[in-house]
Amino acid sequence: MKELEGIGPLALGRLIQSRAISCVEATRHSLEVIQRREHQCSAFLKVTGEQALTSAQGVQKRLDAGDESLSPLAGVPMVLSDSVCVKGTATTCGSKMLEGFLSPYSSTLWERLQAGGAVLLGKTALDEFALGISGESCAFGPARNPWDTRLASEGGAVAVSCGEAFYAVGSDGFVALRRSAPFCGVSSLRPTYGTVSRYGLVAGTSSLEQAGVVGRTILDCAQVLALIQGRDSRDSTTVDGPMLDWNTSLRGLRIGMPESYLDVELDLDIRQAVLAASKQLETLGASLVPVELPLADDLLPVYYVMACGEISSNLARYDGIRYGYSAKDAGDLMELYRQSRGRALGSRVKEHILLGNLFLSGDGGEDYHQKALQAWELILQGFEDVFTRCDMILSPTAPRTVGEKPGDLLELYRQSIFTAPASLAGLPAVTIPCGLDAKGIPMGFQLTGKPFGEGELIAVGHGYQSATDFHLRIPGEVGE
Amino acid sequence: MKIDAALLERLQDLSRIRLSEQERKDFQAGAALILDEISRLSHLELEEVSGRSSPSRCVNVFREDTVEPSTDQDAILAQAPDREGRYIRVFKTVEQGDEA
Amino acid sequence: MSWEIVAGVEVHVELSTNTKIFCGCANAFGAEPNTLICPVCTGMPGALPVLNRRVVEYALRAGLALDCDIARRTTFDRKNYFYPDLPKAYQISQLHLPICQNGWLEIETPTGSKRIGIRQIHMEEDAGKLIHHPTRPCTLVDYNRCGVPLLEIVSQPDFTAAHEVIAYLKSLREILLFLGVSDCKMQEGSLRVDLNVSVRHKGSGEQGIPTEMKNISSFQAVGRAMVWEGARQIQLLESGEEVLRETRRWDDGKNQGFVLRSKGGAEDYRYLPDPDLPILEITQEQVEQLRSTLPELPRNKRARYQREMGLSPQDARTLTASREVAALFEKTTALCQNPQEAANLIVGDLARLCTETATLPEDLQVDAAKLAALIVMIRSGKINRTVGKEVLEQIFFHDADPAVYVAQKGLAMVDDPALVEAAVRQVVEANPKSVSDYQNGKKKAFGYLVGQVMRSLKGKGDPALVNGILRELLEE
């Protein structure tokens, strides 16, 4: 159905509600696109087509019965990253460790989407345990950026970019989701920490990660966020999210440009594209102000130490006893642990677990973790101060369109430079495509907002997307 | 900072992970570069700061002491690689457990 | 120079909440294996803990009863270690900011009372249960106990004699029972004791290297373990050897300790703040509010029973051995206004019935109003003590109403002088041998004759009246 290509989830929702198209037809459309494009872009770890059609029929019945609990996005086909637990279905989190694991329960965010009538097409690829910046480390092979299939990408961003799904929800764990979206030419939204429940999101870096949304436009992301945000009694760290009101005028908004970012080595194309975007935002009425990030030089080390520490603790449960991979040939308990974990976890995950244990144990002679916790406190306070000087912070999403090389720890670390602050301080952020580089790969900028400042971020992103068309381009198909 | 063989052994032990020979080499090389970056933290003077554990603004979050009958027990048990009846079976533990 | 044994204890008590500490699974003992489990307490990927409000309340109750400082801010930490009974591979516990600190408990010793310091009380989750396979070399895991709330109560190393440790444990148990926070059943594992022992030269104040003995099965065994371990360490040191920092297991049957594992390189739990649980802030008002609802503790009750009710120390101790018995005593006394009678009844016949039927104090179900009614009937002479025993049994076994029972069975005392005299005359006539024995100076015969009269009155005769009339007739 050609006419569905490029339209957003809300528009499709309206077509479904007006009976211009049925839920099953919409799902068939998506399954056709998947059929056509998966061999090229490998966004999915698992397509659950039969289930999708069954659930589309169910949603149609609810619609026809006038079910009031349905959302405006009822019947719209979508994907979840494979870090999101859905009862009775495979959830691998991109790891061989969880191959064959069927989640015995559903995440809160899926329950909310399901209650609103979402139709799940399948689970998408992500970095193993969401630990990466580009989807590269997925144990079952990474999704491919449809603009250049040599580049790895986060599966949800790819699925939306190719039109396989109308939106994607996943883990903004490290930064792959936020970073991947604009590189695939689509938009992403990471809400304020605690506004979307983490219950049922396979945990990696508990205090840094949040659910995130990918959509073609930032408004698509906002519509989805509205369905999943809000306090959850099963996640003690949740609060109600803000009213998502994006009708704020851009006039008078102060957009901070961090001075420390001027020294970061980055692709020239990206530098120019982000500068051009900043000019565009000025044209729309915003003013640019220089700001200084708190502990600017130490922010990345703090982020990294925290992340490794939490990963080492959160991933200790994968021990071959209750679920997941279990070394059948181990001769005793210690061997079971060491072989199961040694074989089924990927190198990158293992390296971060080892680093985390180094930081936590103090065996290296430095109390890294305690230092990081203290510095974190200062950084959190420091951001309160930053947001008295500006309303949001502008940056590239990443220094390079090319992701890290497998096994390159330092590159992974360095490429987190722009996305780490929002993760570390629990701030909302949006990433928006803003042009193609010399190789024809989309690039993006990021806006990081104050806590509960999603509305303003969406307003600015929407203002920008109303004035530009970078987000409307659909990557061509190989052999087309 | 360098990760020597003894420290690497200790980290594998703490992590309950056996790395392959190649992985050990890669890790020693990669971690050294990372640790150079991280080591700048040791210069921070932070005596007065207590340290946060979450960017969450929540305090005093509770549930009431009311039983919620669980319905997922069998689905949970079904995931276990080795079972005996309703028990999950593991290698003989070295000592009587009960450590709390 | 003589040696001194120094010990401290860590007590883990399971709290008697309805649900586990971080999920809604029932907190119950003895269920079918792996039935009281859910994604949270089995550590499924993505599951998150939510704190049970009552656990905090119970921790605060214990802290206040043990005169602790209550933390204004308290947080949970993860203690990371691998073991099959620990599904997340970390225990959620408290290290940096425990909820209670710096308390104390006073114990009685032969040389007077002694204060034992309580270093801290913290909240944590219990692990699952490991059962060694009966026939094969493997272990079976049951996660029902996983996530049951625990308080860990850590004493200062203030014990220098086994009887002190035993007194402390008894007193601690008594307090926890009175607070209603735990059933403290050692046999079900809801109270577990670890013992740290070191030795030093008496009066030196120095700190010896301690060993830890885990999960000792009874209070008396804790005492024996302390003595044995102290002796072992002294022997080592006197023969020029060193005490090694190790964890040991006490085998009470063999009266001997065994090495479990050596702590050569101290265990590294890589504690980190649990990011899934927000901080707790406790206000002064909350603390005061809770303090005002604390029950009177056994020690205070004992003092009051002696001071205000004139009971003996022995009676006061027996009556405060459990919350249930003390409550029964107080209620009964309030209704019958006769503490000594109530005490006699409960400490005497009722305690005997409990022993005979192996009834635990907490399972005792006796209506105080009925006990009080029984006491009033005895005191007012409505029934005599022999009948009183029978009525008590009826209350104990059948929850009988004393007034109804006495009326139905016609057990009220026979205090009509004419009826009694008739009975006495009959007995005197029927037993000439005993009468002449008595009159010839064999005073024992009198008792026999009283017994015969009582028998003919079916045990209901007024003893004073029977005695008086019989004596009168015999002296004639």
Ligand SMILES: [Mg+2]
């Ligand atoms: Mg403990």
Ligand SMILES: [Zn+2]
């Ligand atoms: Zn549970």
